[in-house]
Amino acid sequence: MIRFFGTPKLETDRLILRKLELKDAQSVFNHWLSDDRVSNNRVNAAHHSVSQTMERVAKIVSQYENKEFCYWGIELKETGELIGEIDLYNFDKLTENGEVSYSLGYDWWNRGYGTEALRAVVEFGFRHMNIHKISAAHNTDNPASGRIMHKVGMRQEGIIRHMIRNSKGQYKDCAVCGILQEDYLKYNASPENDILKLEA
Known part of the structure; x- marks a missing residue:
């Protein structure tokens, strides 16, 4: 059974994952939501x-x-x-599966921040929420996002043609990746306390 905690604060070596606040709107706009390079994905x-x-x-x-x-x-x-956002969503109570998605401001691409944030959320999802499987998808023309997923142990399970249609009316093929809780725990036998610090 999935255990829900809402959105607790998570902490990694370089990042704090926290609830958004109304006063964050300007940063969210400036750093990623107004950027075509980010919205293209x-x-x-x-x-x-x-x-x-x-x-x-x-x-x-x-x-x-x-x-x-x-x-x-x-x-x-x-x-x-504030450099990006990440969420767990689309929880299935029958399979106990969920999905993850993320966006990072262009100025912070290729610095390992996406991998660090995703690793923390996957850790939280499996070790604290007891999710059975976490899946994610990335546009096939955005292989960098796929590399982030692979670095945390996700594996490509297939490609769905024309899975999304972007704001320009272009259909995009997406690679679907996933990782099982049992596989994650097998390769990460002890809690990564240095990576994730959970606060209520």
């Missing part, structure tokens, strides 16, 4: 005004009272900058 178009982002952040914040809602902002410990 998302279903929704880049935001053209902060008001769009404020509305989206407000919707996220309003759901934090729901214990089944798991949505983190990714903050740099060193500077306090």
